Amino acid sequence: MRAASILIAALGVAIAGGSVVVAARMTQSGPVAAAKAAEAPANTALVLVAKTDIAFGAPVELENLTSMNWPKDSLPAGAFTTLEPVINPALGVRRAKHSISMGEIILPGKLSEFGEAVTVVHKLGPNARAVAIQVDAVTGVGGFVAPGDYVDVLMTQGDGSALQTMTILQNVSVVGVDQSANAEQQTTVARTITVEVSPQDSQKLALAQRAGSLSLTLRSLDDAQDEALQPVTMADILGSKPLAVAPPAEVVAPAPVRPTILVRRGNEEAVVSLDAARVSAPVAVTP
CATH class of the missing domain: 2.40.30 (Elongation Factor Tu (Ef-tu); domain 3)
Structure with a gap:
């Protein structure tokens, strides 16, 4: 019985210690940690920045974020100074609409709405x-x-x-x-x-x-x-002009064939075109 009591007591201590470690990590990751806020100079503000690179479309989660003191006079408009507008499990997750580099301030234009899908349209x-x-x-x-x-x-x-x-x-x-x-x-x-x-x-x-x-x-x-x-x-x-293509050769129509006749003058014979015969004087043919 005594051994069982000791075991239960040891288990309780271990659970309590684990809870303290988890709580400490959550406090260190939170952007509004009391210790950091106390150390922040009067002319700076505590803002959310990316703890790691966040790829396009990736969910923005607690382990991706940390806080940093930033000069108030150069703080970008819309920069988050609290965690709730970025991390709210009851509403879903917000995703990166553009790639976010480590150390970059988290801005509303870089994040989707809670539960909103991110596609190429956001780019x-x-x-x-x-x-x-x-x-x-x-x-x-x-x-x-x-x-x-x-x-x-x-x-x-x-x-x-x-x-x-x-x-x-x-x-x-x-x-x-x-x-x-x-x-x-x-x-x-x-x-x-x-x-x-x-x-x-x-x-x-x-x-x-x-x-x-x-x-x-x-x-x-x-x-x-x-x-x-x-x-x-x-x-x-x-490195030279393309070879010129020669134009096709002109096709010459053959001369028309004209009808002819054979003309005999004694022992002489001659071939005469009918056109020429029509315009020439009649030729006497010796029988």
């Missing part, structure tokens, strides 16, 4: 359209295109010496690769690349996919300028 800017382009390992830059990159769209059309490639769109934002809008996805050979374009450019892409073959070029991070590019033809590749 589109005002009056923008999402258009999918069919690609393969070659036309899709070997699978190195990821959401968040910027690309140029090229169209190749024609045949033989008339084959040409032209740049139809420049500096286009990639919002999705296949079914993923996560910029942290592994490199993979995609079948479709979804880009963000204006309504007018969406029509250009739809027509270009029917008129020729599309391919992408990946832009560098510091290349934001659009350059006027001329179409490239086979002559540019070969």
